[in-house]
């Protein structure tokens with residue numbers, strides 16, 4: 001029951017994010033990755049602090065290894081992420097730059113990274129999480145120093161460096177219809193109208209069985225992007241099962257249901273062609289480290305055994 005086989009047969013992209021520590025040390029991890037998925041996103045190692053740790057130093061070693069693995073195994077790669085407020089190196093965080101200087105730094109960063117991977121990265125998360133939940137722009141160093149035009153500049157620079165890569169805006173809590181998703185839609189529509197190179201919007205979809213989703217609204221949201229010629233992808237899905245009084249078995253079923261229904265919205269939207277989970281197996285998920293609680297948010301358990309969520313995704317892909 002390989003997800004990859006059934007997805008590839010339908011020209012659909014099924015992906016997972018890759019964490020470098022298990023990737024490097026665990027043969028089984030690499031095996032499951034290539035057997036089950038036809039796309040990967042590198043979870044951390046292409047973030048600014050990792051790939052550009054000093055002003056004059058880029059570190060491509062780990063991303064190169066993972067991307068070579070992907071291409072050898074005929075998998076697509078999403079690049080994550082060029083412009084974000086988090087995981088910045090000290091040389092950016094701890095210094096004050098003028099607008100001119102920071103603009104040059106960001107341009108050099110984007111173009112050096114995108115050029116290094118030209119032809120190898122199928123889609124980039126160019127700008128990540130630029131909006132607050134109330135629909136205003138997030139006060140990050142890029143907004144404060146460069147101004148709101150940092151967003152369109154980032155897309156233009158990335159496009160210059162690799163005109164064939166698809167360019168995405170990526171965020172969370174933007175899947176339904178709400179002030180945040182409306183603000184993002186207006187941004188994307190405006191960029192498209194003015195000819196700024198943007199191809200798609202990523203919906204991270206970090207979820208929990210204790211927060212229900214309005215799938216009709218998600219579908220509606222995906223559809224409005226189709227009208228303006230923009231692709232959508234589910235880019236970082238996981239489903240937390242903590243904070244529930246149900247039995248473990250029941251929680252895994254609810255989780256499986258949430259994955260399947262979300263995937264169903266994607267499969268039934270003609271502009272949605274990729275579904276990516278934020279990790280492969282529960283053991284290496286970012287969630288316990290973040291919430292401080294045990295969890296089981298992914299498709300495989302700690303022993304690489306497929307969970308009910310794996311089966312529900314498989315069935316959904318097969319019924320496409």
Ligand code: G3I
Pocket residue numbers: 043044047086087128204236286
């Ligand atoms: O590798 C160090 C380790 O040496 C050290 O002992 C340990 C102590 O804190 O930290 C380890 O690094 C952590 C790294 O994950 C690897 O586990 C960082 O502190 C931690 O901040 C980092 O968190 C990542 C987070 O983004 C911030 O970059 C998560 O793994 C990653 O899953 C998460 O991913 C984000 C997406 O990029 C954007 N969307 C939301 C998503 C979830 O927050």
